[in-house]
Structures are given as structure tokens and as C-alpha cells.
Amino acid sequence: MSITEKILCSKTHEYILKNDDNTYTVGLTDYAVEQLGDIVFLELPDIGTEYKKGDTFATVESVKAASEIYMPISGKIIEVNEPLVDAPETLNEDSYEKGWLVKIEAMGDESEQNDLMEYEDYKEELE
Amino acid sequence: MTKETYLHDKHVALGARMVDFAGWHMPVQYTSIIEEHKTVRENVGLFDVSHMGEVFVSGKDSLAFLQKIVPQDISKLAYEKAVYCQLPNKKGGLIDDLIIYKLGINYYLIICNAARIDEDLNWMVRNKKGLDVKIDNQSHNYSLLAVQGPKADELLRTMGLDTHQESFTIKPATICGRKLLISRTGYTGEDGYELLVENEFSEELWDKILEYGAEFGIKPIGLGARDTLRLEAALHLYGNDLDENTTPIEAGLSWSVPKDKKEDYNGKEVIMDQIQNGTTKKLIGLKMLDKGIARHEYEVYKDGKKVGVITSGGVSPVLNANIALAYVKNDKNICTGSIVQVMIREKLHNAEVVKRPFIEKRNRIKI
Numbered sequence: 001m002s003i004t005e006k007i008l009c010s011k012t013h014e015y016i017l018k019n020d021d022n023t024y025t026v027g028l029t030d031y032a033v034e035q036l037g038d039i040v041f042l043e044l045p046d047i048g049t050e051y052k053k054g055d056t057f058a059t060v061e062s063v064k065a066a067s068e069i070y071m072p073i074s075g076k077i078i079e080v081n082e083p084l085v086d087a088p089e090t091l092n093e094d095s096y097e098k099g100w101l102v103k104i105e106a107m108g109d110e111s112e113q114n115d116l117m118e119y120e121d122y123k124e125e126l127e
Numbered sequence: 128m129t130k131e132t133y134l135h136d137k138h139v140a141l142g143a144r145m146v147d148f149a150g151w152h153m154p155v156q157y158t159s160i161i162e163e164h165k166t167v168r169e170n171v172g173l174f175d176v177s178h179m180g181e182v183f184v185s186g187k188d189s190l191a192f193l194q195k196i197v198p199q200d201i202s203k204l205a206y207e208k209a210v211y212c213q214l215p216n217k218k219g220g221l222i223d224d225l226i227i228y229k230l231g232i233n234y235y236l237i238i239c240n241a242a243r244i245d246e247d248l249n250w251m252v253r254n255k256k257g258l259d260v261k262i263d264n265q266s267h268n269y270s271l272l273a274v275q276g277p278k279a280d281e282l283l284r285t286m287g288l289d290t291h292q293e294s295f296t297i298k299p300a301t302i303c304g305r306k307l308l309i310s311r312t313g314y315t316g317e318d319g320y321e322l323l324v325e326n327e328f329s330e331e332l333w334d335k336i337l338e339y340g341a342e343f344g345i346k347p348i349g350l351g352a353r354d355t356l357r358l359e360a361a362l363h364l365y366g367n368d369l370d371e372n373t374t375p376i377e378a379g380l381s382w383s384v385p386k387d388k389k390e391d392y393n394g395k396e397v398i399m400d401q402i403q404n405g406t407t408k409k410l411i412g413l414k415m416l417d418k419g420i421a422r423h424e425y426e427v428y429k430d431g432k433k434v435g436v437i438t439s440g441g442v443s444p445v446l447n448a449n450i451a452l453a454y455v456k457n458d459k460n461i462c463t464g465s466i467v468q469v470m471i472r473e474k475l476h477n478a479e480v481v482k483r484p485f486i487e488k489r490n491r492i493k494i
Contacts, residue, residue, distance in 0.1 A: 037351070
């Protein structure tokens, strides 16, 4: 199973990936990354910070502009992708395996995921 | 309605990402802004800048007319030479910035910003009263291709360019058997040319330049890299760094304003007064010390007080740093080497005031 078959995507182009230990990995879709162009700067949150679904939790800057990244579901930050901050261009190559942003412990109800889409549907929505 | 240049289909075919810019549907990038930027600094790049305006000025009062509308001394402009100019209003604020070329006796070409063509023309018509001048907007008939980078000259020579010319000159030339006007100018800080051709020839010329340019590592370059290139060279962008409330002196363009021009021109009183007595605001260059990118309209602080605003900011691929242009209070404590702060997402980030341009320009070719 490829990674895109396991993720759920938001309309604002973030994804969540459920891990075995009931935590989630959060990142940007490949489509989002391609649209942003050359990514040159990344601001990630502190571990322990809690966010509600829809809150801005990170900022990614491409050559062209700064973009806010929103929480696809409510959660507490338990890990951030530190190596990515030093090499934000990695995101342009791969936003899933190496280019994930944070790992969270979900805080809300599963129903928060109702408006998230499977990758295939998300891609279709874009067209 | 969004306009398209004659090269629009070429951009789409090359896979460019298209955006609306100044009323035109233009390529912002073909592959990557950083890669395109480096191509121009190291080799050569090709730009479609056909959205820019071309206005021809003729008639026996042409010189008197130009003397009235720009601070520069056009009487000193020799045949086939070009000069960077501004178009001030009565208060010295800038309606546009331009390049004026002398093509013949009482015959000049003005190249102006796409978004400002209408304002420029209105202003020019208002200023020609009583003068024998013809103002002929030919923007719709011409395409403008920029070939920029250290290998631009060699490339055009390979294509049969038959003239030797210095920077800031314009000449009729023949390339691949077609006649065009070629100007050794640009907006990148590199050596290079701008080729003014009739629309019908633009597609053929575009293809030929890419074909002959292959051995020089040429790439088509979008507006994204055009912006990062001009920022590194600290070249002003109208609408960001220049506007109707900013004079050329405040904008750090004193070098382009003669002190001894006899004729009156719009805004002369204000401009001469600022040369004598100084200005209340000034343009500075900034290099970010803390991580973060200063962008257009972010605020600048010194000692906890707001002292100015960023007008252009972004990354410098050559310096591998984040740079910006800002207008700040004309305070002697804000000078080269001083530290100021830029407010980025509600946090202050340190930046150092540095000299402009941010990189060494290589566009002053003498023969």
C-alpha cells in the first residue's frame, strides 16, 4: 500500500496519516508543495502545544510567498520534523516520507475527520 | 479582460505556471524560481517582457517635452543612447519609472511599466499642451524579449548579431535575417539585451533564441525569477518601491537626478529642495540576521519603535540569505551596519542595514 492510499487530505491541502500507536503524522500534500514552488523556509510549532482543528500551526515560505498551514484535526504536538527545518527544500522532493511536518496526539472526536478526503477524491476535487 | 502576449502559447507549451500580472497572463515560473535565477546569473536566460509599454515621441518639440516630464537632462542624451528616468508628478512623487532612448533627431522611445501605461499616457498628454509633439503608444504592436546573463552577448553573436554596443545603447540590428531594435539594458543586474520586435516576428525569434541558446545552457525565465534577480540588484519595482508619494531622492535615485539641469520639470522644486535639505524617509537595504523572510508591507522597528516598512523582500539565491528593501525614517542612527528589526508574524526579527545593490552588478559594458 503506497502512502497516498493511507492518508486523508483537507481542502486546504494538509494530510493526516494514522500511525500504529494511534498518533497522526501531519504534512502537506504533494499538490500543495508543487503549487508553492521552491520552499525556502519553515516554521514549526513547539512540542506540547495544543491546537484545535483549523488553527494555524506552522508557516511555510516559498520564494514567492508565506503560507499558513492549518490543523486538519485537533491535536497536541508530540514530535516535529527538526531536520526539515534545516533543509526545507526537502519538502519539494517529498512531502510524505521525509517531508512530514509534525506528529500529533489526536484530541478531538473522530467525527472531525468527516470533511477530510481520501487522496483519490482529493485529487479529483482539484480538477 | 486579461491580455496575452504573442508568446503566450509558447509559455503554456513549455509548462509554465501562468499568473495574472498587471492585467496580463504571464509565466511566473517554468521549472523553479531558484533554478531560473541561477541560470541568469551563471549562463543566460530568456524573458518575455512584452507586457511592457513602448511609447514613441516625435515632433519638433520632443526635447522640450521630455525635459518637462523627467528630472534627467535629455539634452545630453546622445543618438542611440538610453537613460534611466522617472516620471514625477507636480509634488515629485513618481507616476512611473522609464527608460528613454534617443532613436533620431526629435525621435525618442520610452519603455514603461505595463501597469502604468494608461497613467503615463494621460500624464504625457496633459503635459504636451502647446507643444508640437506626437505621443504614439505602440505597445500593442511590439514584443519585447530580454536575453540576460553573462553569456547573452556571445549567444546573440552566434545568432548573427552584427553590432558592437555598450550598455545603455540601442541600435537597429539584424538577427537571423530579421531587423529589430536591440538595447543593451535589462532588469537583472547582469549584462544582457532587450530585443524589440514587431509581434509577428516574436514567436520565431523566441524559438531561435532557445535553439541557439541550448549550447549556452539557456532557459526561459518567468516573472518570479525576474523579481528575485532585480531585488538582488536592488532595482526598484514600481508599485512596491516606487509610487506617487515617493520622490526619486527618497528612493535613493539621486545618482540619476542631475543637479544642474536648467529647464523646469514637474516636481523640480520638491526634488531640488530634498537634494539640498534632505528627506524625511529613505530607502535602505536589509539583510536578515534571524531566520525569516521580510515581505512587502512588513513593519520595521528600531529600539522598539516603528520606523518604516518593507517594500520588497525575499530570498537571495546568490547570497543564500534573505534580503529586503525598506523605507525608514531618515535617521542617522539607521545606516549601513546598524541593526533593525522586522515584524514577521508578530515577532521581531533582527536585520542588518547593508549597502545596495546586494550583489555586484555586471551590467556596465564599455567598448
